[in-house]
Amino acid sequence: MARKPNVLLVDDYEVNLDLLEAYLELSGIPLEIYKARNGKEAYAIIEQYTLDLILLDVMLPDTSGYDICRWVKEHKLYQNIPIIMITALNDKKDMLQGLQAGADEFLTKPVDSHELILRVKNLLKMKSITNDLDDKYMQLHRELMIATELQKSFLPHKVPQYENVYIDVLYKPSSFIGGDFYDFIKIDDTHLGVLICDVKGHGVASAMITATIKFQIYDLKKQYLEPGLFLEQLNNRLEQFFRGTENDYFVTAFYGVLDLEHRTFLFSNAGHSAPGLYNGSSLQFLDNDNGLPLGILADLSYDQKQVQLHVGDELFLYTDGIFELPLRGRKAKTCSSIHELFDESAPVTILQLRQLKEEISDWVAREQIADDINYISIELLS
Amino acid sequence: MCQIQIEKKENYILATLQGEVTLGCTAEVKEKLKEYAELHKQYQILVDMKEVEFIDSSGLGVMVAWFKMCNQEQGKLIFCALNSHVSRIIGYAKLDKIFNIAESIEDGEQRLQ
Numbered sequence: 001m002a003r004k005p006n007v008l009l010v011d012d013y014e015v016n017l018d019l020l021e022a023y024l025e026l027s028g029i030p031l032e033i034y035k036a037r038n039g040k041e042a043y044a045i046i047e048q049y050t051l052d053l054i055l056l057d058v059m060l061p062d063t064s065g066y067d068i069c070r071w072v073k074e075h076k077l078y079q080n081i082p083i084i085m086i087t088a089l090n091d092k093k094d095m096l097q098g099l100q101a102g103a104d105e106f107l108t109k110p111v112d113s114h115e116l117i118l119r120v121k122n123l124l125k126m127k128s129i130t131n132d133l134d135d136k137y138m139q140l141h142r143e144l145m146i147a148t149e150l151q152k153s154f155l156p157h158k159v160p161q162y163e164n165v166y167i168d169v170l171y172k173p174s175s176f177i178g179g180d181f182y183d184f185i186k187i188d189d190t191h192l193g194v195l196i197c198d199v200k201g202h203g204v205a206s207a208m209i210t211a212t213i214k215f216q217i218y219d220l221k222k223q224y225l226e227p228g229l230f231l232e233q234l235n236n237r238l239e240q241f242f243r244g245t246e247n248d249y250f251v252t253a254f255y256g257v258l259d260l261e262h263r264t265f266l267f268s269n270a271g272h273s274a275p276g277l278y279n280g281s282s283l284q285f286l287d288n289d290n291g292l293p294l295g296i297l298a299d300l301s302y303d304q305k306q307v308q309l310h311v312g313d314e315l316f317l318y319t320d321g322i323f324e325l326p327l328r329g330r331k332a333k334t335c336s337s338i339h340e341l342f343d344e345s346a347p348v349t350i351l352q353l354r355q356l357k358e359e360i361s362d363w364v365a366r367e368q369i370a371d372d373i374n375y376i377s378i379e380l381l382s
Numbered sequence: 383m384c385q386i387q388i389e390k391k392e393n394y395i396l397a398t399l400q401g402e403v404t405l406g407c408t409a410e411v412k413e414k415l416k417e418y419a420e421l422h423k424q425y426q427i428l429v430d431m432k433e434v435e436f437i438d439s440s441g442l443g444v445m446v447a448w449f450k451m452c453n454q455e456q457g458k459l460i461f462c463a464l465n466s467h468v469s470r471i472i473g474y475a476k477l478d479k480i481f482n483i484a485e486s487i488e489d490g491e492q493r494l495q
Contacts, residue, residue: 200442248412248447248450250442250443252439292480333438336467
C-alpha cells in the first residue's frame with residue numbers, strides 16, 4: 001500500500017475509542033484513524049473513505065455491530081475490508097453471530113494491546129495483498145478493454161449501400177473480446193466480397209488473430225474473385241502464424257463473391273456453418289463440399305461453387321453463437337445448424353426467416369450472451 | 383463444466399472426457415492431457431467421449447490441440463464413442479475429415495494395434 005492504511009474504529013464509548021487509538025498509535029504502524037460513535041457515522045465513513053480495516057463493537061446505540069458487519073460483507077464495493085469484532089469476554093454466542101455476519105477476527109473486552117496489534121498487522125497485510133490483486137485486475141481489465149476497442153476497429157464501419165441490394169448486419173460481441181469477424185470487400189463496381197468467420201478462442205489472442213486476418217485480406221487482392229483460392233491462401237498464412245503457438249487456434253470461414261450484374265454468388269467454405277439462401281420458395285443451404293477450418297493443416301484446397309440468384313432472394317450468413325439462444329421455441333444449445341431450427345417437412349418461408357432474425361435481435365437487445373452473435377443478410381431487390 | 387480422467391494403459395493413454403466441454407473448463411482439460419502425454423512420452427491416445435454431453439467451439443479447439451500434438455509427435459489419437467450431437471458438431475466443422483473416430487473403445491483399441 002502506497003498510502004497509510006485507513007482504519008475505522010466503531011464504539012459508542014469515547015473512552016474505548018481513545019484507548020484503541022492509543023494502542024494503535026503505540027504500535028508504531030503508520031495509520032490514518034477514523035472514529036464513529038454509532039451506526040450512522042460508521043456507514044457515512046465507510047462510504048466516504050477507502051478503508052483497509054474496521055474495528056467494530058457489537059453494542060451500538062442505533063444498530064448492532066453484526067448488522068454493520070453483514071452490510072459490509074454483502075456489499076460489492078466493501079466486502080474485502082477486513083473486520084475485527086469486539087465482543088464481551090468469552091461470549092460464544094456473540095462469536096458465532098459475528099462469524100455468521102462475516103467477521104474476520106475477534107477481540108474480547110478488555111482488549112489486550114499485544115493481541116490487538118498482532119491481529120491488526122495480520123489483517124492489514126492480507127488487505128494489502130488484496131489491494132495489489134485488485135490493482136492488477138483493474139490493469140488487465142483496462143488492457144482487455146483496449147483490445148476490445150481495437151478489435152471493433154477491424155470491423156467494417158458501415159454496411160455497403162447499393163440500389164438493388166439491401167444488406168443488414170447484426171454484430172454483438174460477448175462481454176469482452178470475442179472471435180467473430182466479418183468484412184465486406186468492394187472488389188469493383190459490380191463485385192462485392194463477403195467474409196464471415198469465427199476465430200475459435202477468446203480474449204486477447206483472438207483479437208490478435210482477427211487483426212492478422214484483416215491484414216492478410218489486404219494482401220490477397222489477386223484472389224478476391226476466387227473464393228476457393230482466397231481461402232486456400234488464407235489457410236496457409238494462418239497455419240504459418242499459428243505454428244509454435246498454443247495449438248488450439250483455428251478459424252472457420254465462409255467467403256463469397258456477389259456479382260451484382262449477373263446476380264450470381266460464388267462461394268467457398270472452410271468449416272463454417274452453411275449459410276442459408278431463401279430462393280423465392282424455400283430456404284436452401286449453401287452447402288458445397290466444404291473444407292477444413294483454417295489454420296490447422298497447410299496446403300489444403302478449397303472447392304468453390306456458384307449459385308444463380310433472383311430478385312427477392314435472400315442470403316443469410318451467421319456464426320454459431322446464435323445457437324446459444326433458445327430460438328424458435330427450442331432449448332438453447334440443442335441445435336448446431338440453422339436447418340435444425342425448422343421443421344424439414346415444410347418449406348421455410350421468408351416470413352419465418354425474418355421472424356428468426358427478429359428473435360435473434362430481440363434476445364441480443366435483452367440479454368448478455370456468452371458467445372458472439374453475428375449475422376449478415378443480403379437481400380436482392382428489383 | 384467438464385472433467386478429464388487419465389489412465390496409463392500398457393501401450394497407450396486412455397483419457398475419459400465428461401460433461402459440457404465449453405469455454406471455462408477447456409484450458410484445464412487440454413493442458414492435463416498434454417502434460418500427461420509429454421511426461422510419459424506416449425502419443426498413442428484414446429479419448430472416451432461417451433459422457434460428453436455438449437461441445438462448443440472451444441471444445442473443438444481442445445480436440446484440435448490434441449490432434450496437432452499427436453501429429454507433431456507422430457503418434458495416433460482416436461476419439462471414441464461420440465454421441466450424435468458431438469459428431470454433428472465435428473461434422474459441420476468438417477473436422478471428421480482429419481480426426482480418427484471410433485465407434486467404441488474396443489474399436490479404438492483395435493485401430494491402435
